[in-house]
Amino acid sequence: MSDYPTLFSPLRIGPLTAKNRVWMTAHSTQLVKDHNFTDEHVHYYAERARGGVGVITMEAMAVHPTTQPYKGKIFAFDPAVVPNYEKLAAAVHEHDTLLLAQPWHRGRETSGTVNRLPVWAPSSVPDVVYREMPHVLVDEEIDELVNGYVLAARHAVEGGLDGVEVHGLAHGYLLGQFLSPATNHRTDQFGGSFENRLRLILDIIARTRAETGRTKVVGVRINGSDGGVPGGLTNADWAKIARAIADTGLVDYISVTRGTYIERMDIYGATPQPAGFQVEDTARIKAAVPELPVVVVGRMNTPELAEQVLAAGQADMVGMARQLIADPEWANKARDGETTSIRPCVGANWCMASIVNSPLACVHNPAVGRELTLGVGTLTDAPAAKRVAVVGGGPGGMRAALTAAQRGHRVTLFEQDAELGGQVRLIGRSETYAEWQGITDWLISQLDRTDVQVQLKHRAEAAELLAEGFDEVVVATGSTPLKHGWSSLRPASWGDGTTVPGADQWNVHSVAEALSGKAQIGPRVFIFDDTGARQPVVAAEYLADRRHEVTLVTRLPQVAPDLEASRDLQATYRRVRGKGIRFITDHEVDAVVEDSVVLRDVWTGETTTHADVDAVVLSTGNAADDALYHALKGRLPVRAIGDCVSPRRIFNAIWEGELAGREI
Known part of the structure; x- marks a missing residue:
């Protein structure tokens, strides 16, 4: 029945x-x-x-x-x-x-x-x-x-x-x-x-x-x-x-x-x-x-x-x-x-x-x-079972480990944090986007049905992987948020090792740091976004829900234009504006001076100073964490997937993880 x-x-x-x-x-x-x-x-x-x-x-x-x-x-x-x-x-x-x-x-x-x-x-x-x-x-x-x-x-x-x-x-x-x-x-x-x-x-x-x-x-x-x-x-x-x-x-x-x-x-x-x-x-x-x-x-x-x-x-x-x-x-x-x-x-x-x-x-x-x-029924057994290491327990790494294990490989999944999920887990910390954790929750539930060995709080290094004799390695080590503060209007500054003046202050954080709950963030917050993506909006809602006064600044003509494609731009604007989140468009960060932020109009060059800002959160892209891949390349079969190739989207990480699991 x-x-x-x-x-x-x-x-x-x-x-x-x-x-x-x-x-x-x-x-x-x-x-x-x-x-x-x-x-x-x-x-x-x-x-x-x-x-x-x-x-x-x-x-x-x-x-x-x-x-x-x-x-x-x-x-x-x-x-x-x-x-x-x-x-x-x-x-x-x-x-x-x-x-x-x-x-x-x-x-x-x-x-x-x-x-x-x-x-x-x-x-x-x-x-x-x-x-x-x-x-x-x-x-x-x-x-x-x-x-x-x-x-x-x-x-x-x-x-x-x-x-x-x-x-x-x-x-x-x-x-x-x-x-x-x-x-x-x-x-x-x-x-x-x-x-x-x-x-x-x-x-x-x-x-x-x-x-x-x-x-x-x-x-x-x-x-x-x-x-x-x-x-x-x-x-x-x-x-x-x-x-x-x-x-x-x-x-x-x-x-x-x-x-x-x-x-x-x-x-x-x-x-x-x-x-x-x-x-x-x-x-x-x-x-x-x-x-x-x-x-x-x-x-x-x-x-x-x-x-x-x-x-x-x-x-x-x-x-x-x-x-x-x-x-x-x-x-x-x-x-x-x-x-x-x-x-x-x-x-x-x-x-x-x-x-x-x-x-x-x-x-x-x-x-x-x-x-x-x-599709369903297309996954075939591997010609020979191999010992496979997957390094990184975000959605891409979990997908690669799951698919490889379903094909008969003996897989060990290494994750340096105390839990799996990567950046999706951080997005899910916002009550608005808690449902997104269904992506990682489902992958974890499917991994539990396999023989994949999951090692948490374990940072896998090249020497260890070589010594353990793995036949192949999938590197899914993700990416690290950039905190130099430069907008993409200033490409030369991205390579000269400099930062926006004051971007290295104690009260300047990345979106990941803000969502992790580990950063000490005061009542009044400016979030600067150069990406047009969803993450700064997620951070803005997360902080507003915790009674911070949030201003979302972007050098773009509108906040989070990527949401137009997913058709939820209107609903998101209505929700976040209803939470008191202010928008400032067409501006980039010129400097952070203690508890003040200087913004520059990207069209006129005019600067304005905003006082009594307790914290600045930067959303200016990520840098690929590809050191492990390059350390292993040429020494054993290794492939990189997801953000450690190029910081992109959840979809790309899972897509590449599936292909990697099928190709091994």
């Missing part, structure tokens, strides 16, 4: 039956080539089907060329998708999983940069992210849009998919723009009254059902709430919309999400957004349409939460994307009582950041998008 009987019970969805209540919701993969699916898509979706998912909705697919935020978008209106649908359906159906297409149009939430076409919208209201003035759709263009949805449904049927999920109502996309009085200012048959604003949506649903017939599933994705959009649609409005859609008798389920681009964390929910943050809105939608299956999403990461929500009747299916990116075997592990081995989604949103310039990735699942070579 399963510990989660509702979660693993079948459910009738229109003409078809899902084998369980786990639904993989649509998300971008950037595995696209020439606006079509690829073999990498087949392996990606098949991996999740093999992992036990009941239903998969594939990534949003364009119904018209005007919806291309980037090149990697499937053209659902192009018949070229049909043969690849057939490949995908065959691979997924092998595991008794239903597979759906998701035709959609972004409307104003895009730009014309990629396609060189005007942005379409019901009214000329620019989006807060892309800021391009839209073209107001005329009747002929609305007909083109509808025809795109019709073609998408037709191709889904021809390709052997199980159905279609009509998208574009949720997240502030085009159909939602028609629905919302905040973005629909029309005075024709598509504007004004509720019935007029709903007209286009009902037409698309009807035309979609005409294409699919009654043997395929047709669903819609809607919002449970638009979130904090002035004049936007509320939960009560969306319940009314859901009821009107259900009354057509043409849809088999409703998938509920939340938010628009005005508040993107309502959509993507990075840490510290709580698990199940969309349940209440979804439950009220479910109450409005009791006869239809309803899908709930919103950090539904654990089987315990999923079972609780389903058993309470707040929803009928549990949707997830990022958790299944992190662990494609989530469903099977939950079903089989192996919940402690589930690799958790920690809400780092590296999946979101990665697709800006490359295919989908996960901060701690190296196999994402490379399932054929790195």
Whole structure:
């Protein structure tokens, strides 16, 4: 008997039956080539089907060329998708999983940069992210849009998919723009009254059902709430919309999400957004349409939460994307009582950041998008077991040790500190980012299942490693924070051994020192950042939560611009400003003089002095700790991974650790 009987019970969805209540919701993969699916898509979706998912909705697919935020978008209106649908359906159906297409149009939430076409919208209201003035759709263009949805449904049927999920109502996309009085200012048959604003949506649903017939599933994705959009649609409005859609008798389920681009964390929910943050809105939608299956999403990461929500009747299916990116075997592990081995989604949103310039990735699942070579079942036994030393117990070193041990090598992991985790452990000291410790906690739990010998508080030196007769060594010694205080605007100063005047004072610390809790930091703190990354924000929150008065200074035009890629910049600003953290942009540190800090405007050169500063925290990059690697190089097989090669990201360390463990 399963510990989660509702979660693993079948459910009738229109003409078809899902084998369980786990639904993989649509998300971008950037595995696209020439606006079509690829073999990498087949392996990606098949991996999740093999992992036990009941239903998969594939990534949003364009119904018209005007919806291309980037090149990697499937053209659902192009018949070229049909043969690849057939490949995908065959691979997924092998595991008794239903597979759906998701035709959609972004409307104003895009730009014309990629396609060189005007942005379409019901009214000329620019989006807060892309800021391009839209073209107001005329009747002929609305007909083109509808025809795109019709073609998408037709191709889904021809390709052997199980159905279609009509998208574009949720997240502030085009159909939602028609629905919302905040973005629909029309005075024709598509504007004004509720019935007029709903007209286009009902037409698309009807035309979609005409294409699919009654043997395929047709669903819609809607919002449970638009979130904090002035004049936007509320939960009560969306319940009314859901009821009107259900009354057509043409849809088999409703998938509920939340938010628009005005508040993107309502959509993507990075840490510290709580698990199940969309349940209440979804439950009220479910109450409005009791006869239809309803899908709930919103950090539904654990089987315990999923079972609780389903058993309470707040929803009928549990949707997830990022958790299944992190662990494609989530469903099977939950079903089989192996919940402690589930690799958790920690809400780092590296999946979101990665697709800006490359295919989908996960901060701690190296196999994402490379399932054929790195996925489940691809790890083979080593030709011969070797004695392997891994030096450094951060995420990269742990990943290398784990993978090497799983291949049959005899591994010893050395860590000079009293516990494993490296810089992730420090980030997790901030209450806001405590969830990130799930990365290292999971690796530690997996190491406990192997024969890896872990030696803590042990600084491994070259002489010892040579004397012990290890066959190979993986160096994962990380990096050391730089404390010279220079910004990257002054490259010559980085190599001359100098520091910003006063940067060597007793009250100047690194981010690592501040997060460690070992530094003596007074009430008023200035944090200077030259990186644009997350770490200075983590330190700022950590100190503010301990009642320090924090000012975050950066030589950049904005604080932590890297967070734009992970989509949590807005939410982070709202949170940290709410904690009283002040921002000073476009300035670098000119000098630290006892308890005063002199800042220089990077554009004008003008300096200002800030008195009564008790401590300065520097975030100006790290230096690779590569001495051990160079001491061993040429004397035995050795490879370096992670920050000791070049200080970068958690993802890079884990990625390189996985490859090292496979190559030995």
